[in-house]
Amino acid sequence: MAQIEQSDKGGKKKKGAQKKIPIHVDFTPMVDMNMLLITFFMLCTTMIKSQTLQITLPTNEKVDQTEMTQAKESEAITLIVDTERDADGNIKKDENGKPLNIVYYYEGKPEVTNETIDAASGLLTANKLQREAFVGNEGDIQRGIRKILHDRNAEVLKRIDVLKKDWREKKFSSNKDINDSIYQARAKEIRNDSTLTRPVVVIKATPQASWEGLIGALDEMQINQISRYQIDNMNNIDSLMVIDYVARHGKK
Amino acid sequence: MTAMSDVTVLLLTFFMLTSTFLQKEPVTVITPSSVSETKVPTANLASVLVSPEGKVFISIAGEADPNVAGGEWATEPIRKEALKNAIAEYNKNHSNKVSLTESELETFSKIGSFGVPLRDMKKFLNMSQTEQDKYISDMNNPGVGIPIDDNKDLQKPNEFQIWMRAIYSAGNENLQSQMKKGEGIAVKADKDTPYETVHNVLDNLQTLKMNRFSLMTALKTEQD
Structure with missing residues (x-):
């Protein structure tokens, strides 16, 4: 513990020798102060950074009706x-x-x-x-609006599921980062594949x-x-x- | 006791080294959650905070490393520059000119999140810090929040439009490219805020042709 023991070898004490008291340092105030500081830092820090969703909106400029890309009605x-x-x-x-x-x-x-x-x-x-x-989901089953959208995008999702499986097994590369980036690139290709519905x-x-x-x-x-x-x-x-x-x- | 003090000192060191302080914001908003995993950048960012009442606040962050290019593009000089630009633009269209002294500009550069009309800026900057905090957190005061309307005419921009352009022109190429890519503009709003209110801000950004931006969300907790 926080005390320094000074050995006092036996024998007769010399006359006029200093009395030796064991030195004891009290740590309690220091620990108290540390705890306070920890509390302060814990309350003042942000551990979780916010996430962001990137979106692109159309500009407000008027676009000619004929120039607009019309979506297929069935889609x-x-x-x-x-x-x-x-x-x-x-x-x-x-x-x-x-x-x-x-x-x-x-x-x-x-x-x-x-x-x-x-x-x-x-x-x-x-x-x-x-x-x-x-x-949200209930187990593996989509519910609510998610089901509607899921069913309409089933072709893409099916392919992405296959891709995801390969990604989990690290089939693209044993390096985690390369594996991730190959997966992201392939997933993007599938999402934008115009041959799918x-x-x-x-x-x-x-x-x-x-x-x-x-x-x-x-x-x-x-x-x-x-x-x-x-x-x-x-x-x-x-x-x-x-x-x-x-x-x-x-x-x- | 020794073991305990060791642990506390270790924890203290950990928190001191990892901490980034919470930004002081005039209103606390709870952002909605999403599955997106993109993190908000801490540098080169203009973030727009929309209070549930529709008041708009902006905070600007410059380069992460304050010493890059002689500290010219750190947060504080960019804030100062943005304010100068905004005032120059404001004075073009308004008869009651605003002019600020160097020390007032200095005060402004220390403020994290601002939102007062430019005509009240001088008065606001001369308040003490506690008075400023009190002033800006009163959401019923019409003199709080950056004035915004559905103006589409960029020849006569509203103050929000003035500010966004001023920030863009005050930044270096990093900030500008971030803003173009959409990572440098973040919109933050409370999850209960009506869409009507946020739409006003989004619409203004569209008018400014800053139609790529990011929306701040929290991480979704439920398992998907």
Whole structure:
């Protein structure tokens, strides 16, 4: 321990020799101070760095209708993110305490014209909008909107799964970094392979949709390896479809 | 006791060496989570913080190594330069000119995250630090947050647009290329913020043709 023992050899003490007291250093205040400093540093540091999602939005410049690349109708899927809020603007939670983020979606064109709007009620005669929730996997089974997107991008995902298996077994290279980069490059090739059926996703969000909902939708693109997606603004038809859906099926 | 003090000293050393201090921000936001594994860069970054009320704050970080090129491109000189650029641009379009002294510029370069209209900048910089913190954390004050609207005319930019351009022109080629690639602009917003509010900022960035940027998220905890 923190004391210095000074041996006192036997024998008679000389006259006038100093009395030898064992020296004892008390460490307690030092440890106290160290603990305080540790607490200070622990509270003030950020260990986890934030992650980022990279996105590219189109410029606001007007593009000629003819120059626009039109997505194939069979490939297009539109997601409309929405969040349930109460009168004060607070997000409603479900019974598990998760925020109620909802996503409406339709495939292809909205197919809303003047003829399909019911003049009396202002609602639609037919609405192809459907509603899903943001729920993750249950075991290996995709649920909610993830399942919809997963099924539409199945060809790509199947190939990526094969690739992933090779990557886990380090088939590309025994070096971890080289293995990773080869995997990333191949995965990118598959994601952008135009011979496969891949969906084109248009993400829209209602004004009251929470930021979390939108990020959730962008996240689904990453999870389902969808390479073609964009964020767009809501238009009249989209709003009408949502209102019509809520009128038909009620809120969640 | 000796063993314990050894351990505490070791831990202390560890924390001292690894720590990067939390950035002081006017509002604490909880970012939504994603599976993305790209980390936020700590250097050459202009990050835009959007409060749930729609107030906008910007913080600027320069080169990681403060001594590169004689320290010219470290965080503080870039902040100073950005403020000078922003004021020059502001004075072109506004009759009540803003002019700041060298010591006020110096004060500004020490501030991590700023968000006051340029006309209030002089008043703000002359406050003491505690007063500044108090002033900037009052979200109901109309004089807090960088003024932003849905202006599309870049001949008459709003203050947010002035700032983003000023930061771009104040940086060296590293900062500029990071901003072009989209890694140098980060948008941070609370997960409960309505999309309408964040969209306003995204729309402004689009108008500025800074249409590539990154969104700050936390790591997803659930197993996917």
